[in-house]
Amino acid sequence: MSVAFPPARARAKGHVTQHAIQTMLDENNHLIQCIMDYQSKGKSDECTQYQQILHRNLVYLATIADSNQNMQSLLPAPPTPNMSMGPGGMGQSGGHAPNHLNDAMAPGLPPASVMQSQMSNASMTHQQSAAPHYSSAQVGGQYYQGQPAMMGAGAQGNGVMPQRPLGSYRSAQPGHGEYSYQQSSYGEQGYDGSFGDSPQHYYEGGNPQCSQQQAQYQQGSGQQQYSSQQGYGGTPHGGYGAGQAGSSQYPQYQRGQSGQYGSYRPSQGGSGAPTQRPRAYETTRHFVDHRRVKLQAGSGGKGASSFHSEPRKEWGGPDGGDGGDGGSILFRANKFVKSLAQLLPVYRGENGQSGGNKNCYGKNGVPTCISVPLGTVVKEHGEIVVDLAEHGQEYLAVFGGAGGKGNRFFLSNENRAPMTATPGAAGQERVLQLELRTMAHAGLVGFPNAGKSSLLRAISNARPAVAAYPFTTLNPHVGIVNYRDHEQIAVADIPGLIRGAHLNRGLGISFLRHIERCPFLLYVLDLSAPEPWTQLEHLRYELDQYEPGLSQRPRAIVANKMDLPEAREKVETLKSLVSERVIPVSALTGQNVEELILHLRELYDGYLCGEGKPSRW
Numbered sequence: 001m002s003v004a005f006p007p008a009r010a011r012a013k014g015h016v017t018q019h020a021i022q023t024m025l026d027e028n029n030h031l032i033q034c035i036m037d038y039q040s041k042g043k044s045d046e047c048t049q050y051q052q053i054l055h056r057n058l059v060y061l062a063t064i065a066d067s068n069q070n071m072q073s074l075l076p077a078p079p080t081p082n083m084s085m086g087p088g089g090m091g092q093s094g095g096h097a098p099n100h101l102n103d104a105m106a107p108g109l110p111p112a113s114v115m116q117s118q119m120s121n122a123s124m125t126h127q128q129s130a131a132p133h134y135s136s137a138q139v140g141g142q143y144y145q146g147q148p149a150m151m152g153a154g155a156q157g158n159g160v161m162p163q164r165p166l167g168s169y170r171s172a173q174p175g176h177g178e179y180s181y182q183q184s185s186y187g188e189q190g191y192d193g194s195f196g197d198s199p200q201h202y203y204e205g206g207n208p209q210c211s212q213q214q215a216q217y218q219q220g221s222g223q224q225q226y227s228s229q230q231g232y233g234g235t236p237h238g239g240y241g242a243g244q245a246g247s248s249q250y251p252q253y254q255r256g257q258s259g260q261y262g263s264y265r266p267s268q269g270g271s272g273a274p275t276q277r278p279r280a281y282e283t284t285r286h287f288v289d290h291r292r293v294k295l296q297a298g299s300g301g302k303g304a305s306s307f308h309s310e311p312r313k314e315w316g317g318p319d320g321g322d323g324g325d326g327g328s329i330l331f332r333a334n335k336f337v338k339s340l341a342q343l344l345p346v347y348r349g350e351n352g353q354s355g356g357n358k359n360c361y362g363k364n365g366v367p368t369c370i371s372v373p374l375g376t377v378v379k380e381h382g383e384i385v386v387d388l389a390e391h392g393q394e395y396l397a398v399f400g401g402a403g404g405k406g407n408r409f410f411l412s413n414e415n416r417a418p419m420t421a422t423p424g425a426a427g428q429e430r431v432l433q434l435e436l437r438t439m440a441h442a443g444l445v446g447f448p449n450a451g452k453s454s455l456l457r458a459i460s461n462a463r464p465a466v467a468a469y470p471f472t473t474l475n476p477h478v479g480i481v482n483y484r485d486h487e488q489i490a491v492a493d494i495p496g497l498i499r500g501a502h503l504n505r506g507l508g509i510s511f512l513r514h515i516e517r518c519p520f521l522l523y524v525l526d527l528s529a530p531e532p533w534t535q536l537e538h539l540r541y542e543l544d545q546y547e548p549g550l551s552q553r554p555r556a557i558v559a560n561k562m563d564l565p566e567a568r569e570k571v572e573t574l575k576s577l578v579s580e581r582v583i584p585v586s587a588l589t590g591q592n593v594e595e596l597i598l599h600l601r602e603l604y605d606g607y608l609c610g611e612g613k614p615s616r617w
């Protein structure tokens with residue numbers, strides 16, 4: 001089968017053209033056929049990989065459709081009846097393509113229908129094989145649960161993808177191209193747990209599940225209460241999409257590593273289309289902040305049973321050596337590792353070698369060292385076992401089995417010719433949960449669209465995505481505020497919270513673990529919202545639901561969007577209603593940001609003096 005991809009450059013950020021969309025539609029068709037093909041051959045691994053690629057493409061297409069009011073003009077011309085299905089030449093000859101796939105490619109259908117059909121196909125192919133491929137049926141179920149809803153919305157009406165009622169897609173964010181799944185958006189991050197470098201932030205947009213949630217949230221705009229500048233409009237129990245279980249939404253992406261798509265290579269020459277591998281796929285990485293790993297330490301090698309033998313020495317005695325010890329497995333905190341994405345679900349330690357004759361001892365298994373980011377908490381059965389918060393800190397999780405004894409060991413005065421040799425002991429086995437808790441000094445907490453990311457951009461060198469729609473930020477970002485005396489304060493921007501987040505509305509509160517270690521909080525309020533102080537109440541409530549007392553950490557209230565006239569009217573009311581310090585700023589214009597930076601330093605100095613230090617830092 002021949003699969004052709006556009007050159008990497010053509011898919012880079014920039015203009016969304018008809019050609020780009022058509023190319024992606026073609027590519028999706030190829031992917032669907034590949035998936036069908038591999039399903040029929042029972043190659044589940046390849047299926048999973050292709051499904052992930054397809055899923056990303058679909059999320060991307062949905063996002064473009066969603067953000068372009070003028071979608072019809074972007075869509076490619078309807079295919080003619082004789083249209084070939086793309087450079088791979090699958091078209092009607094695709095023997096494995098099912099009927100619905102052919103429907104999707106049916107001549108005469110507008111391309112929007114093709115997009116939607118692809119989505120339906122993808123949804124189906126995802127669902128077909130989700131359970132066997134992912135680590136638990138529950139995880140698979142959760143992940144795919146929302147898919148048909150999203151796709152269903154796309155299939156309504158006149159065949160155009162659902163429109164987000166907001167402006168153009170991330171237009172205010174030149175650093176993040178429209179191809180949010182591409183290398184530019186997933187690039188390595190500079191967050192350093194020691195806060196040594198200034199431009200530090202986690203990477204953006206890498207979580208397809210969150211993207212799915214976002215799309216799910218944003219579709220069905222009829223019930224939505226968000227608008228571009230209003231922030232949260234206050235419907236607590238409707239329109240936020242089905243809640244997703246925060247704690248287990250990532251494991252299915254453990255394959256998001258470079259080089260995983262090795263088999264996604266054209267196997268035949270095909271129609272002479274370009275055959276290079278899509279680089280964007282190879283370099284994709286996801287932000288993963290929790291993982292479940294099974295560790296099996298190496299077994300000890302068995303002892304040997306042998307007797308010395310040489311000419312003219314008839315009774316040389318036993319000379320069987322001991323087996324080597326099995327390799328242990330340990331975790332080591334490494335400040336250069338940024339997420340748990342590179343962790344495997346299962347680790348097996350190296351076995352010790354067996355002993356040999358002539359008193360040769362077996363070699364010990366080499367210990368396996370797993371590098372994890374700073375701030376990784378290791379848990380077993382929900383209990384915290386260790387908190388790896390310092391660079392180089394190690395935790396020996398499982399011990400390798402002891403090597404067996406050779407028969408030389410059993411030599412005694414009573415038994416001059418022991419035949420006994422023992423096998424090595426089995427290595428220890430454990431299942432551990434790893435959780436990453438971002439380490440920052442201050443946490444930005446606010447409703448979606450409150451301007452948290454804009455604020456982080458204004459006070460630090462971090463460059464999280466900013467856009468006029470809710471849940472732009474899907475992963476935590478950390479930025480560093482530098483002071484003249486070289487002091488550095490780390491500020492974490494976490495995804496927006498909404499009312500009911502503790503019930504998993506919106507993106508849930510799973511991201512709150514990232515501010516658990518923050519000694520102080522900055523509540524960011526959108527003062528252009530009708531009643532910004534209610535946002536504050538809701539935020540406090542959600543924080544306390546996550547961890548009682550969390551909302552009471554040393555804090556300040558950042559009244560954002562002060563450049564808007566409606567905001568200026570409300571700031572005095574806000575000040576009269578709350579006891580905390582209110583800092584009016586405009587992240588957009590930079591107005592009064594200095595006061596915020598100075599107050600941040602005051603909070604930090606107070607923290608250094610020991611005030612309000614969280615229990616776990």
Ligand SMILES: Nc1nc2c(ncn2[C@@H]2O[C@H](COP(=O)(O)OP(=O)(O)OP(=O)(O)O)[C@@H](O)[C@H]2O)c(=O)[nH]1
Nearest residue numbers: 449450451452453454467468471472473496587588
């Ligand atoms: N007028 C005005 N607009 C702002 C200001 N700060 C942010 N915005 C706009 O508000 C919108 C949302 O900003 P973001 O920084 O993405 O908001 P966020 O809180 O990070 O949103 P999520 O990531 O979705 O939680 C964008 O369109 C910004 O341009 C401000 O001070 N004044």
Ligand SMILES: [Mg+2]
Nearest residue numbers: 452453472473
């Ligand atoms: Mg944001």
